[in-house]
Amino acid sequence: MRSSTVASLAMAAVASAHTGFNYGALNQDGSVKSQNDFEADFKAASSLEGTDGKFNSARLYTMVQGGTDSDIISAIPAAVKTDTTLLLGLWASAGEEQFKKELTALKSAIDTYGDKLKDLVVGISIGSEDLYRLTPESKKSTPNPGAEPDTLVGYVKEVRDLIKGTALEGAKLGHVDTWTAWVNGSNSAVVDAVDWLGFDGYPYFQEAMENDIKNSKNLFDDSMEKTRAAANGKPVWITETGWPVKGPDYNKGQASIENAEWYYQNVGCPLFGVENVWWYMLVEAGAEVEFGVAPSLGAAPYYNLTCSATTSSSSAAPSATGKVKGSGSASSGSYATGSASPTGGYSGSGSGSGSGSYASGGSSSATGSAGPSSSGPATITSSAGRLTSAGAALVALAAAVAMI
Template sequence: MHSSCSLMALAATFSTTLAAFQGFNYGSTFNNGAAKVQSDFEAEFKTAQGLVGAPGGGFTSARLYTTVQAGTSNQPIAAIPAAIATKTSLLLGIWCSAGDGIVDNELAALRSAITKYGADFGSLVAGISVGSEDLYRNSPTGILNKENPGKDPADIVRYIKLVRDAIAGTPLANAPVGHVDTWTAWVNGSNQAVIDASDWLGVDAYPYFQDTQTNTIENSKDLFNAAFDATKAAAGGKPVWVTETGYPVSGKTVGLAVPSLQNAKTYWDQVGCPLFGSTNIWWYTLQDAAPATPNPSFGIIGSSLTTTPLYDISCNNVNPPPPSSTSASSSSSSTPSSSSSQVSSSSTKEPAGSITSSGPSSSLVSSTLPTTLVTDTTVVQPTPTGNVVSGSGSGSNGGVTTTGTSSPSAATGTHPNGGAVASGSMSAAFAAVMVAILVL
């Protein structure tokens, strides 16, 4: 009885003292495909917690793309005991695009972890993400860019029910269950069933990849805010979590977006600082250059674990943001002109073949939100105003290297611990958007 009361008190303290979950995305492997073990995750989590100048209460949460340990078929990922040891909260991930068999393995790993770690595990779960960018991958643009199989809304809804059934009556019973995707997926009316089935929506957004717009660093804040606002408008009052965003410190120029330490810091200050401490957010990323440095590289630290970031992350002396991005700027770059979808690219994401943790692999290229928003083949009347273009991605599991596109997690549809190579192109996605507009 005493033990039970203590656990309840600990859980209550954890939930009331944390204004918002704040952390990074973590893959199950290094970018050479080597599986991370518990000590690796512990070292990463401790580094994140000790970052010099960390704002908003520090980075004490971790988003995972899979619940399966790399190199196994259905064993719980070593990040779970590492999180318990370091008191790191977890946004669990269930990889869905690879099909029912993989989802069964994910559920087996989840059940095993619950049995093994019990209340210690349950008290640290911020939520469960059933899938990551699956709706985008299954869209005409995702298919055109060879993102590999995604999933229909009905499949994601079914998987959400399976997850709820798996956690019912367990220490994870109250964990909020949701889905992560791009803003173009969320504003597409054909995906409404997933919104209805979710407790929260996760949005991945990367202005860096939006080369069909004026994606200078000066305009990146407006592009991000427009995507975030559009997702919130589609959410119907449900919480919207920022599950991936970031800006590269090095790498190739995409459109007018130039990777650099200064631009990465500017993006951190203008996009991250207003959200830290008040919005659930998992930044992309703590480290993606281990052992090799990808192109582009989004890590706020380099190839060696260190608590000293590559640039000042304190949010000190940062000018307060404008009231809302919904008041579109007068520049052409902030006025959406067409809707596009997401394009995959860059380097790493979770399950999808084997994705390295070197960078995002899927992102939006849409340019605007006109009176009528065209999303893939569905026409919907938008509620939001302002610029709604944003990229997205997530990268972290195996060792997928994507090229010519823009998204981390949407690299491929196979499992995160696999070894696929994804590729795509912004030009192809833009062409698809133009075709849709001309048809209409």
């Protein structure tokens, strides 16, 4: 192949890759986000110091606005107004009745925004870590039900049928889960049903392995390779990853600003603009483990977000000084960033590989869900069976929505 052709293909790949954050449906104070709130989120992300505006995509966990039965989540008009691309999400762990409401909101969004939505949608995710939530590891830390492979396959078909003949007919459908869920052969029907696989990976929580920061890139790369091997040639999108600035120790995984910056520079930077990546997260909603790259909207980032041209995995790992840490050490299965319900979480499903779960082959990530109204990590379990801030908020919001 001529070098000019190779260069053109490389440039096309970079141009088509999306970079953004995960967004739940709740503000830091627990209130349901309005269109103005989402607009503020998206504007803050695209104007982060040192990023050249690259964080201009948003991953959502639900199509349903918090506190409503099946209204369109206000992130949609906010994205249209701010020209933010979208990885749409439909919450799939709250049962068929609730999923029907997700479908209703999706149809309403298509009918309302049509081609404006088509121009922004990167893909549609049916569920988030639902397969992980079926595992014993997840059930230790969350009561959320998850969804069986056959159920997810059915949901994927329902979405394909719904978008047929609409502005989103060409949208690529996928499912988001942990690498341990993807390599589990009993879940292969989901791989066959989707167009792409969403990968959630958090070396920080892989406490059954050597998960110190200097080995974090190796753990991330290894789990990505395993997921790609299980994908049967289908694209793998990085839907959640990050390293916390504050939180307890998980084996050798230590939360600190220095470690979060090292992970961003050595794991994130080589991927940005090359792969589809939705980082976890912009700002945290008061969780025990804080993943936000900034303390609040409009505030200066915790660390340098400018990607160095020389960044590589050989960069010296930071020391433990200057850590912003929570007290104590986490017990297995205690922390989880998942979302409890699709519309109510603060920012996205979290991370948290419970001991032995994320790293040892049992599904690792579970962003729990209770209903359609909470998306994002609050206090639900996520990638490793731990609980985050967005998940808990989601659970509360989901319970409220269920009573509507």
